[in-house]
Amino acid sequence: AQSVTQLDSQVPVFEEAPVELRCNYSSSVSVYLFWYVQYPNQGLQLLLKYLSGSTLVKGINGFEAEFNKSQTSFHLRKPSVHISDTAEYFCAVIRTQGGSEKLVFGKGTKLTVNP
């Protein structure tokens, strides 16, 4: 079975500061990795995904994430955040094989960007 741990439930930062949202996963099989963002009163929107290849993936809104297989991590980063980045961020995994299509999510990290 797969599991995802997001170590920080809340992350407050000031505008234009860098941010890192941490995600670790546990799986006995290889997985694809995703970050989703949820703005208030909206659904989950895909930020970026790691399938294979380069371990640094770039997503929308200036976010990027780095896959580290040895540390089973997929941390999300942005060098300079905006007020509009205030949202909840979810890390998720899905098995690459075995016919399972279910996304397994972490508990989410609430990012609050203050002026």
Added chain:
Amino acid sequence: EPEVTQTPSHQVTQMGQEVILRCVPISNHLYFYWYRQILGQKVEFLVSFYNNEISEKSEIFDDQFSVERPDGSNFTLKIRSTKLEDSAMYFCASSEVDSNQPQHFGDGTRLSIL
């Protein structure tokens, strides 16, 4: 950009009643999903649906729940005999066939059981 649409956005139902949550997936997608998020908890997988049948379901998805694709566009989740603990945000998602294709989510239906 095409999107997944869910109706209603908020549903209030008396305990014991049946409720149907509706979703219109993206038109060329073939996999459909329901997830739920109880307040303060993780987003949890309920069920996936492909080729007019359930392809996978979680232990949460018991006989109280059913899914249906009644026509070429809608995908519904029916909850029979609702309980207080069914109160949650329910998300519909759809994707193209392969697991490396991202799932696209709707805005959710907030279900409140009284």
